[in-house]
Amino acid sequence: MKKHIILIGFGDVGQSIAKALEKAHVSFVIIDRNEAKLKDKGFEYASGDATDEDLLKRAGIKNASTVIIVLNNDDDIIFTTLIVRNLNPDSIIIARANTTKSIDKIYRAGADYVASLSIVAGQMLAHIAMGYEEDNIMMLEGLELSRYHVTPDSPVIGKSIAEAKIRSKIGCTIIGIEENGKTTTEIDPSTILKDGMTLAIIGNCEQISKLKEEYSKKLSDI
16 A cells, blocks of 8 residues: 555544545555454454554555554553654654643654644534534644645646645645545645645644745635
8 A cells, every 4th residue: 555544543533533534535554452343344454553563564654644643542652653753754643642741742752743632622612612613623733624725827737746835835734635526645746736626734823824825826725
């Protein structure tokens, strides 16, 4: 497998993520200690300890574009993050923090983005209480997931992702592209941006704001 996602942890949160990835037709592999939970689910999986380098290699860690770590123990998350970052320096690591005091440690271990379930849940409840209908929710540490539609008058049309310099200039990362009803997470810097493409972009608060500022004529927020 190439440019796939590795999901580490198949508890309640992991199962929800797996369903979302499956619905989006994304290639992914699940790692969990409990093989009984993984059998007959129709997912690709590797059973065992996520801190086992051989297991991670069998799951294709060296080719993974993104690794999502949603284990129940923060110490395990920190250690797993360290190993994943060592095996694949270029992957995007998104980790769950079970307690807010672990957030900084997980970042230092090599995670790109850390989400605290308590903070995300609090923000979701606040959105519901205030009657917000949109599902774009700012996550922990200012992390935002945004979608952008490439318009016909965009100067980036015909340019590759590398040439558009969305990541090198802004710091945001394209994690998915939807075109003609098909979604892919195989993001190649040489991919040419075309009219009608929808880009799924992840970044912190400041990066998303900068993106909207500098690319307002190039990308239209939808």
